[in-house]
Amino acid sequence: MSEEIELEPEVRKRLEDVGAELSPEKRSASFVQVDQEVKFSLNWLEDVEVMGIKQAIEKYDWLKDYVWKAVKPDQDEYTKLAVEDFNGYFIRALPNTKVEIPVEACFYLRGVKRQKVHNVIVADEGSEINIISGCASHPGVASGMHIGISEFFVKKDAKLTFTMIHSWDAGIEVRPRSAAIVEEGGVFISNYVLLSPVRLVQMYPTAYLKENATAIFSSIIFARDGSRVDLGSRAVLEGENSNADILSRSISKGGGVIARGHIVGKAPNVKGHLECRGLMLSERGYIHAIPELEAKYPNVDLSHEAAIGKIAEDEIFYLMSRGLTRDEATSAIIRGFMEIEIKGLPDFLRKEIDRAISMVESELAL
Amino acid sequence: MDVLRVVNLGIEVSGKKILQNVNLYIQQGQTFVLFGPNGSGKSSLLSAIVGHPSYRIYDGRIMFKGKDITNLSTDERIRMGMGIAFQNPPRVSGVKLIDILKHCARISGQSEEKVYEYAEMLNMVDMLNRNINSGFSGGEIKRSELLQLLVLNPDFIMLDEPDSGVDLENISIVGDAMRELLERDKPAEKRNKAGLIITHTGHILKYVDADYGVVLYKGRIACIGNPYDILEHVAKYGYEGCVKKCLRKLNSNRK
Numbered sequence: 001m002s003e004e005i006e007l008e009p010e011v012r013k014r015l016e017d018v019g020a021e022l023s024p025e026k027r028s029a030s031f032v033q034v035d036q037e038v039k040f041s042l043n044w045l046e047d048v049e050v051m052g053i054k055q056a057i058e059k060y061d062w063l064k065d066y067v068w069k070a071v072k073p074d075q076d077e078y079t080k081l082a083v084e085d086f087n088g089y090f091i092r093a094l095p096n097t098k099v100e101i102p103v104e105a106c107f108y109l110r111g112v113k114r115q116k117v118h119n120v121i122v123a124d125e126g127s128e129i130n131i132i133s134g135c136a137s138h139p140g141v142a143s144g145m146h147i148g149i150s151e152f153f154v155k156k157d158a159k160l161t162f163t164m165i166h167s168w169d170a171g172i173e174v175r176p177r178s179a180a181i182v183e184e185g186g187v188f189i190s191n192y193v194l195l196s197p198v199r200l201v202q203m204y205p206t207a208y209l210k211e212n213a214t215a216i217f218s219s220i221i222f223a224r225d226g227s228r229v230d231l232g233s234r235a236v237l238e239g240e241n242s243n244a245d246i247l248s249r250s251i252s253k254g255g256g257v258i259a260r261g262h263i264v265g266k267a268p269n270v271k272g273h274l275e276c277r278g279l280m281l282s283e284r285g286y287i288h289a290i291p292e293l294e295a296k297y298p299n300v301d302l303s304h305e306a307a308i309g310k311i312a313e314d315e316i317f318y319l320m321s322r323g324l325t326r327d328e329a330t331s332a333i334i335r336g337f338m339e340i341e342i343k344g345l346p347d348f349l350r351k352e353i354d355r356a357i358s359m360v361e362s363e364l365a366l
Numbered sequence: 367m368d369v370l371r372v373v374n375l376g377i378e379v380s381g382k383k384i385l386q387n388v389n390l391y392i393q394q395g396q397t398f399v400l401f402g403p404n405g406s407g408k409s410s411l412l413s414a415i416v417g418h419p420s421y422r423i424y425d426g427r428i429m430f431k432g433k434d435i436t437n438l439s440t441d442e443r444i445r446m447g448m449g450i451a452f453q454n455p456p457r458v459s460g461v462k463l464i465d466i467l468k469h470c471a472r473i474s475g476q477s478e479e480k481v482y483e484y485a486e487m488l489n490m491v492d493m494l495n496r497n498i499n500s501g502f503s504g505g506e507i508k509r510s511e512l513l514q515l516l517v518l519n520p521d522f523i524m525l526d527e528p529d530s531g532v533d534l535e536n537i538s539i540v541g542d543a544m545r546e547l548l549e550r551d552k553p554a555e556k557r558n559k560a561g562l563i564i565t566h567t568g569h570i571l572k573y574v575d576a577d578y579g580v581v582l583y584k585g586r587i588a589c590i591g592n593p594y595d596i597l598e599h600v601a602k603y604g605y606e607g608c609v610k611k612c613l614r615k616l617n618s619n620r621k
Contacts (some may be wrong), residue, residue, distance in 0.1 A: 041497040314456045317418055320513060321452075322466050323473040336460020336497070 005030055008038065011108055018167035018196070019356050020106050020134040020275035028101035031089045033111040038087050047097035048129065049090070050105075053118055054238040056090035063090070066120050070151040070179035070208070078147050078175040081116060086149070088118040093158070102130035102348070108145050109137040109172065117148040123158035123186070131160070132352060135174075136167040143171040143199075150205075151304070152180035152188060154213075159187040163349055165356050168198040170226055178205035186241065189344060192219040193353055197227055204260060205231040210238035211267075218247040220338050222355070222360070223255025223285065232260025232290075237270035237300070244272040247340050250280070252285035262292040262334045265300030272301070278308035279337050331361060368396050369431060369445050369522050369552045369560040370415070377407075377414045378426030384410050388426070393524070395557035397574060399593045400564045402582035403605045408564045409453065411582065412524045416563075417443050430522070445473060449520030451511035453527045453564075457500045463510055467517050474519040484516040488543055489536065504531025505540075512543040523547050523561040525547045529570055541573030550574055565614040568597040583609045 004024055007015070011034060012022065021027055027195035027356030029050040032039045049056075057063050073083045087359045093099050109115045123129050137144060146168075154160045160180075168174060188207055207215040217233035250257040263272035278287035291304040311333050319329035338357055342350075370392040377385040385407045391396055402408045411445055414421040415428060417440040427436040435443055460618055467481050485491045488509045499507055515523060525544065530541050544550075549557040570576075571593055579593030583605060589596065589612035599608040 029549070312456065313419070315458045317440060318439040318452070318456050318458065319466070321416055321444060321450055322470055322518065323441050324469055325441050326439070328469075329441075330460050333458060334457060334466070339460035 005032055005039070010337040011110070014136055015106055015108065015134065016141060018136045019133060019165060019352075019359060020136070021104055021132070021228070024318045025348070027104045027216070028099055030104040030106075031091075032106045032108065033087055033089070034108040035110050036087050038089070044342060047094055048051045048099045048103060049092045049094070050103060051090050053086070053088040053120060056120070063120065065199060065363045066117065066122070066151065066153060068151075070153070071073060071149050071177050075177060078339045079149060079177050081114065082118055082147050082149050086116040086118040088149070090120050091129070091131060092122040093124055093129035095124040096126040098127065099129040101351050102132050105131060105133045107133070107135045107146065107148070108147065109141060109146055109168075111138070111141070112130070112144065114145045117146070119148065119150040120153070121150065121160065121162070122153045123155060123160040125155040126157045127155070127158045127174065129161070130346065130349065131162050132349075133162065133164045134167065135164070137169045137172050139169070141169060141171065142163070145173045145175065147178040148178075150176065150178040152178070154182040154186035154188045156183045157185040158183075159189075159344075160187040161346070161349065163191040163193070163352065165193045166198065166201065167196045170197040171199055173199050174201045174203075176205070178203065180205070180207040180215070182207055182209045182215060184210050186210070187344065189216045189342065190218070191342065191345070191353065192221070192231070192235070193356050194229060195222045195356060197224055198229070199226065200228045200230075202230040204234060206234040206236060207244065208236045209239055209242035209244065209294060211241060213239060213242045215244045216247075216344070217245070218340050218342050219249070219252045220340065221248070221259070223250070223252050223257045223259055225253035225254035225284065228253065230258040230260070232262060234262040234264070235272060236266065238266050240267045241267055241269045242267065243270060246342070247273045247342070248276050249338050249340060250278045250287050251281060251334065251337065252287050253281040254284040256286045258290065259290045260290045260292070262294065263302055264294045264296065265302050266296045268299045270297070270299060270300050272303070274304035276304070276306040277337070279334070280308065280310050281334075317359060335361060367394050368392065368429070370562075371429040372415065372426070373429065374426035375414065375423065375428065375485040377410060377421050378424050379410070379420055379422070381396055383424070383585070385414065388587055390567050391579065392562060394560055395549075395554060396564065397550065397561040397576045398578045398580055399561060399568075399570065399576040400582060401568070401596055401600060406582045407585045408582050409526055412450060412526055412562070412564065414453060415524065416440055416448060444518070445522070447521035448524070449515045449518050451508070451515055451526060453530070454576050455499050455507065455511060456542070457499060458498050461498050462492070462495055463498050466498055466514060467494070470514055470517040472608065474517060476517055476519060481517055486511055488516075488539055489511045498576065503534050505536050508532050508540060509536065509543070512540060512547070515547055516543060523559060525561065525563045525566055527566060529573070530566065537573075544570070544574050548574060568600070571597060579607070581609060581612065588612060
């Protein structure tokens, strides 16, 4: 069993306030990095390894072949910043194991100007693992930047579900750089939830899919005044019969959202669908949906749908005709808008995402 | 006691007058059937009574249970005991039928068991976790509307074409639900519910023995009388013929 992580009370409180689950009974392992320091990474467990990335590189010689394999260090100015002086986690599900209880991995930005992170996640052949990553900044941190490199390796027939819930603050700039290599028959599910204020989030994670592999990206974005979110998901269907679904829900209440999506079909019988929906709640702010499909092979099936609008008055009236007040109706519709049906998403994760939405629900409509 | 009093009501939508000088009094225990050709203003009248914001009242007023509700919001009217089943309700994505039923049960104070009991009665148990009206067939929409009303348990019930699109297999279920809502299986003196039902074809009268029929014609009430007589006249002479006959009768009564 894992042990309770020792954290300063105010750090623990903030993490718990934003929904991080730190009690050892509910997680198979937990990891917390505060600024550049890996505060705690838990010990060996039977089916899953969790440790600081530096420790892992020392321990496993083979890991150097994985670091910077999916993401290139010279990709942009931010990846370059994270080449030296980084920390982060290494999580690995051992072959043919099913890690039933999720792993929690948290990043906490407290005082540094730039938090630099490099994570490597390996789901070994035939394994199954769920990772929940919560990121938060210390209340009152006026400005800061989080640069996070995450490289996912989903081996043959493995299934990796990664759910990231961000809880930054109005002064924080966030530049995750993620990529996944999904081997034959593997499944990669990536969920992203951003409901709290942030100055800027900019990312465009990419999954490279081999034969019969599947990727599902989903994102739920709520952008308030002063927040800018430029977020996309990209799937490169390189292997025969691979498939991808990209789903996004963006709400602007004064903030700006660029919702990108890009599916590239490069092999026979690949299938990809992009669904991008936006809801405008304010006269300020914007949502710009940019769905892209790219075929490099004749026998592909790629499609997309994008729609942006405001809350329909007839829907509000309908709910009011059942006795809901205007505010209750509006909030129910916004809540409903954020419900995404994600295939293969375990129930507890659905609840986890619902919990994140509930925590900000009162602020959504009003 | 009059549950509903519609007094000299005039309604306009986007500046266009669609109802004029409408007077309608409905007492506790009474069920009215509202006839009229397409575009005569039947649905508009129901929308105005329930307070749809697009239907502006330019004249007259609406009294409900003795209180002037002309300026109340829709949800306030519902909480006073009104209920409506729409003909074409919108989809609300992400909002499940069960979520709405739970809201309705909170307002009426009915138990959760009752929700499932009614869902069973209307053959809707499998639909409870579906997004409301999303991918529902015509008949499922009607049954879902009636289910919501049964849970809401209003004192005054408006039904807009509750039987259209319902298949033969479910028509008796829908009829039972309407009678239950309007307490039509109780003896007349024990009925507390009142209703106003829109029908196009009059088939509803086979399931609900309404007390009065009203013909709405070109935005005005042209005739009030026995619903079966009205239906017969419309079938024989069409709406125009029926209205003329009715007006003659009204005029001769006045003399």
